[in-house]
Amino acid sequence: MDGAPESLIPVLSFLEGPLSTALTTFNKIPGSAVILRYVKSSHQNDPGRTILELLLLIFAIRTLLQSRTRADRNGSHYIQFSEKEVDELVEEWTPEPLAAPLTPAEQSDLAAVPIIAGPNGPRPKLVSTGKTATNLASFNFSGLSSNEHIKQRAVEILRKYGLGSCGPPGFYGTLDVHMDLENDIADFLGTEAAILYSQGFSTVSSVIPAFSKRGDIIVADRAVNFAIQKGIEISRSTVRWYDHNDLGSLEEVLISIEKDRKRRRGPLTRRFIITEGIFSKDGAMVDLPKLIELKLKYKYRLILDETYSFGSVGRTGRGLTELYNVPASKVDMILGSCAVGLNSCGGFCAGSQIVVDHQRINGPSFVFSASMPALLAVSASEGINIIRNTPSIFECLQTNVHAARAILDKLDCILIPSHPVSPVIHIYVRTTDPVPPSSAKFNLTFASPKDTLRLNEFDVEERLLQEVVEDCLAQGVILTRAKRLKGQEMVEPKPSIRLALSSALTKKETEKAVSVLRNSLVKTFGRRR
């Protein structure tokens, strides 16, 4: 204490009393001498070490005390029960059944799902009839499913890599063929990089939470697909919805958010616009140039789900960026499906290197799931190779789309919300009754899950459409209603028949199949009127 300045002496003498009692009690603890000597000598050697060790001790105690399984016994709502009362309550409690049996409607729906015998393709054989039928239900836009070259490559790869990768990408599951496919996708779309997920459906619900966290803002179309809805939900971000495919409504929302932020002087948070290229719910297409203009103006990042537009529109199937001639780098994240677009499996997210690298550590279904089988990755690579060099595939597909639309657009009993070039075509029943004025703003093709009146109407339409589907199946055309999880979607879309056209069918075949559908529609809905 010799070194202490004069002025500190009174303070030190004041502290001496309690300090010495503390010291004597401390000395009584067995082993304290050792600790004291240790602290003293270590302090002598290196005073900085004392601080370091102190910090360390605090840190260690904190981690020890952090337990993830603590019960919230001290919550204000906790009721104290005696042991006996608890036992009685346990005795009394009867849970609901884990799953309710299917309703008759669900049962017949499930039974009516067409099952393919053997390979699926443009003209598969059905298990139920044993006959072949024209397939307007399965996703085979570019007709790669029956490509012999791809099959041959797949067998070669099988003989080199086996099937499964037996590990997540982080732990020896990254194969050279995965990296090749990622490069192929990035190169094909014109982005810096891309990352592969092992299932298309799980891609977007993993990408969203990788970037958007609590407090971040998501602005999304009201009718985005189920996977996006789930991704938004799990991200716990603040979400604002705009009217389906209405960029005016989007701008209103963006303006109101900006106003809000200015008023509250909140911090700058990450902001995302999430929408689809071709909507899975109705085949409508977003106006990409306008959307990009808005996103740049209001400084949002754009997550564009191109599940149904990648490998289906554009001169060589690159999707919306090609169709609208927008550089892919203008879209922050392009998501697509190798399963739908390339007839293989898995999905991808293409974007800048930073966007991709971030997902390699933070995308839950990338990090915690095994990588996709090598032969499927190579099949997708081969698929890209073929479509980028064969623009005729997409010309043929467009011819078929035109042919189909030419037949269907003439019918008054139906309504087609899909974009004229979209190979995914949804068919709604045209309802003649006037739209109730209260929902004038709300798109007439969607119902809120609480609107039981509309939902009942939807049920009726659904049954009629199912009749059409089954009627066509009997005439050798495979169709499907758009299947949705009732009661789980944010908005209930109007029931529809969903066609997926393919370049593997000729124009004649497409016309013939669509005519069968037309006749059946006329028969069903004509009778109704």
Add this chain to the structure above:
Amino acid sequence: MPLASPLPSPMALNRPQQSPSIFKKRSASGLGSGSPLPSSAASYLSALSQADARARSVSPTSTPALSLSSSVTSSSEDTILHEEEEDALMNSNADGLLLPTRPPNSAQVFSTVHTEFGHCANDKYRTTSQHKLGTPLPTHVEQDPPYYILLSTYVSYLILICLGHVRDFVGKRLSPSSYQHLMPQHGYAPLNSDFDSFYTRRLKTRMDECFSQPVTGVAGRTIMLLDRTSPDYNHTQLFTGTRTRALNISSYNYLGFAQARGGCADAVEESIKRYGISSLGARLEGGGTDLHNMGEALVANFTGMEDALICSMGFATNSTIIPALVSKGCLVISDELNHASIRFGTRISGASVRMFKHNNMKSLESLLKEVISQGQPKTHRPWKKILVVVEGLYSMEGTLVNLPGVLELKKKYKFYLFVDEAHSIGAIGPRGRGVADYFGVNPRSIDILMGTFTKSFGAAGGYIAGSKTIIDHLRVNGHSGAYAESMTPSVLTQVVASMASIMGVAPPDVPSKEIVHPGPVASASLPQWINLPLNLASGEEGTSRLRRLAFNCRYLHSGLIKLGFITYGHPASPIVPLLLFNPGKMNMFHKMMKQRQTPIVVVVVAYPATPLVTSRVRFCVSAAHTKEDIDTVLRACDEIGDVLDLKHGSVRGKDRWNVEQVIARAAELGSNDD
């Protein structure tokens, strides 16, 4: 055994003129039939295929449904090594990866490629994976290391954290451009803030060479690494263009079905030819084929449940099915160490979630008492239903769920039980049917069995098995049925073929009604075009794989303990974590294993996948490993363990063995009767 020594098989010396040789390229260039005696490695291989073919040609054909011809033709192919490896093979087998150290005698038949699935004929090295009734389940004890290890671990992290902050502080001022993407820019918030990414940038980057190592070829017994280096402290990784073959004790290839040759791969090839690549859509929207239905029936049969459904991704099986089981007003009780996919699924289900201490029945019971008596938060209404979600085998700890304990509680507390058997299906139990099989309980006492095909079956995707009512409900209400792509035919075929190989195929004259769980599969339930070779169809190979795996698990586990290491997990678990504690040792351990004469690749895991202090290396044992491979791993661990000061286990003094003792007494260590 040195390769230059005379081979025991006389056939090696008379290399046949017309052998179905794999060295096609070489024969063409004049090294073939007319050339002098082939080098020992070549003769070795031909001896192998000869012995193989001969043994097969005399084996009896019992069941007409099983084509023998396919096995004969494939036998000669089976021993093919890839061309690029011929040279290596000619030169040496110094790392012991390409050829078995002990060549086979003429009575031994191996139909696999040694690099994919090791040749191991010794029947001493086999065990059954089965719980001894009446014995208590070993509890999960977290052995603590000496204090200095704990202390130095904390200090290490502290230094890392301090250094990281200092570097960030200085870096942001000296080189702002490299921090640009972490800062707000042109009115955009950064995608990733410097705070959120601190761990990744400052801790994980230091050991990036341990992660995401690109590989090529089959993830079998060995794996081919694409070598890489980093010129700038792991910020970028460059490929050197060379490759290294390493012993693979990291892939989830428990039963060794990751193979490019053999009956399963043959079946997959056939399926590609017949079915093509994709099934083109969701199950409910025109993407379902007869093969899916067959696969689902087979899975139900395999697991012993009434019905099953298949999903094209394991992660998505949990994340899209759990929300169809529970919703608002329900409670999910989840083990604290459950997999991310389970947490994902429960979070989007809208149900409340509570966690209990890892595999701790006391904690589970007291939680159950609390939640049932308290009811829902605030309202105190009773819960609609309670779903307890556990894993069969935990992927980071190697612990087996205390299934008897959970089922005991289930009787009293009436919750529903969901067991994720991602790692345990195929790998655990005398017949590979998972934890229920291991503990000898009726699988139907569990409500929902979930599992994945990525692990034991060498495929991809997952399944859910349960009662018909539940599965039908999930077919319609689960997210994947309506929206997700269905499983591709090739993957399905791998699942069907590997599963049938584990079960064995019953002769066609046995009516399927007479086959009871866990018996063989009726041949009528398999696609007619799948012709499994006799050894697979008889179930002999499957049983031998299960027994080899069980031995390897116990041997490695007990061996490491005897050497003095701290390990976690159940001795029957194919996942064997070895505790390292200090973060710096992870890098070192990984590197030292890879740089040995026989390179070994390992998985090291640290925070946040594990608690902060218990960094570990995780071995995944496979049936494809031979006893000698496990010896190699034990030798490596022993040496490295001394260098890195890792031997802090509770086994001390005379109980501790040296590595030669361990290897000599392998049969004893690997048996199930300790």
